Amino acid sequence: MTPAPPKNFHTSNPETETAIDRTIPDFPAAQLSDEDKYFTHHKPPSYLPDLEDEVKEFIEYHQRNTHKRIVLVTSGGTTVPLENNTVRFIDNFSAGTRGATSAEYFLENGYAVIFLHREFSLLPYSRHYSHTTNCFLDYMTEVNNKVEINPQFADEMLIVLRKYKQAKESNSLLSIPFTTVNQYLYTLKSVSQIMEIVEKKAIFFLAAAVSDFFLPQSRMPTHKIQSQESGGKLEVNLEPVPKFLSRLVDNWAPSALIVSFKLETDNSILIKKAKNALDRYQHQLVIGNLLQTRKKEVVFVTPSGENSWIKLTDDQISKEVEIESLIIPRVIEIHTQWIENK
Ligand code: PAZ
Known part of the structure; x- marks a missing residue:
């Protein structure tokens, strides 16, 4: 049986009923077990139990019916609110291109995808038509008093539409949003614990x-x-995210x-920082990229000590090949080997 359609969670509105709560102890200065302390000092989003139910239902559906491998793709940037009724927040550049595009290639390669994304950032399939300089109406035309797809876009749109329908009809894509860093962290924790039942058939692809x-x-x-209360200045004292x-x-x-x-802007430290992350966390793969060239080249850094670059050729760039179409098959190869060797 196909699960009920997902509920519409909205993460971009602040939860005013949890505005400043003096019963929560002050957040302590950085210490060793900061990760655990974070969750005792910060409230989970109120929608989390409903979201967990959806994720469980999605995973159980695939465990029972399709036996697909499952990937959690994280995508887009988290915000850091400065006020509970949030007028101002700190944000970053990420549009969610890497995440949304990668999700499509995972789906094409037979994975079920949980897409944990910044609300209103790019989504798989719709990304081809949203957030562009075109208005969506530019993709339409009027013929005999009816709206039709502009023939200039029709062929490509048909390909995207078929892939989208396939993902939808096979219930292979579950999209869940976050906006703030707190929502992201709570959701990542919940989803990862639920996903543990998939064991080694699971990938976490952390592109957010x-x-x-x-x-x-x-x-x-x-x-x-x-602004009057602070002499016109705004001084913000932030803590490190554990x-x-x-x-x-x-x-x-x-x-x-x-x-x-691992994202950097300085080429000379990219590989070193990626290796440090691998040493520190002891996971399976770090993909390094530079802000300036992230759409053309990335480097795979693995525990074997080899760095392997994926670079689009000039010919591929001129044909608008997406680098994720090369990244995802390589990640899947690593996943397959890793499952076999475990
Ligand atoms: O979202 P986007 O396609 O514009 O950018 C992707 C990216 C650079 C955010 C991603 O590839 C990445 O490196 N994410 C991790 C960033 C980090 O925390 O280091």
Whole structure:
């Protein structure tokens, strides 16, 4: 039986009823077990139990009926709200291109995909027509008082439409949103613990750009910060976001293949930083990329010590080949080998 259609969660509205809560102890300065402390000092989003039910239903459906491998793709940037009734927040550049595009290639390769994305960022399939300089109406034309697809786009749209329908009809894509870094962390924790039943058939493909700094709930003002009260200046004192990858690898999803991304802007430190992440968290793969060239080249850094680059050729760039069409098959190869060798 196909599960009921997903509920519509919205993550971009602040939860005003949980505005500043003085009963929560102040967030302590950084210490060793920061990951655990984070969850005792920050409230989960109110919709989390419903979201967990959806994820369980999706995974159980595939366990029972399709036996597909399951990948959690994270995508887009997290926000750091500065006020509980959020007028201002800190954000980052990520549009969710890597995540949305990768999700499509995982689906094409037979995986079921849980797409944990920043609400209103790019989505698999619709990404071809949203967030462009075109208005969606530019894809339409009027013929005999009826709306039709502009023939200029029709062939390509048919291909995308078929893939989208296939993903939908096979119930292979579950999209769940986040907006803030707190929502992201709670959802990642819940989903990864639920996914543990899939064991080694699971991949975590962590392409989201997660903030390294945040403002603890205990210090977050309820209302819009008033410029008159601070002499016109805004000084923000942020805490480091604890490193959750260690929890994911060691506790939440110890059976899964974990792929993290490392983003840098300075070429000379990229590989070193990717290796450091691998040493520190002991997972299976870090994909390094530079902000400036991320759509053309990435480097795979694995525990074997080899760095292997994937670079689009000029010919591929001129044909608009998407680098994710090369990245995902390589990740799947690693997953297959890893399942066989376990
Ligand atoms: O979303 P996008 O396609 O514009 O960018 C993708 C990316 C650079 C955010 C991703 O490839 C990545 O490196 N994510 C991890 C970033 C980090 O926390 O280091």
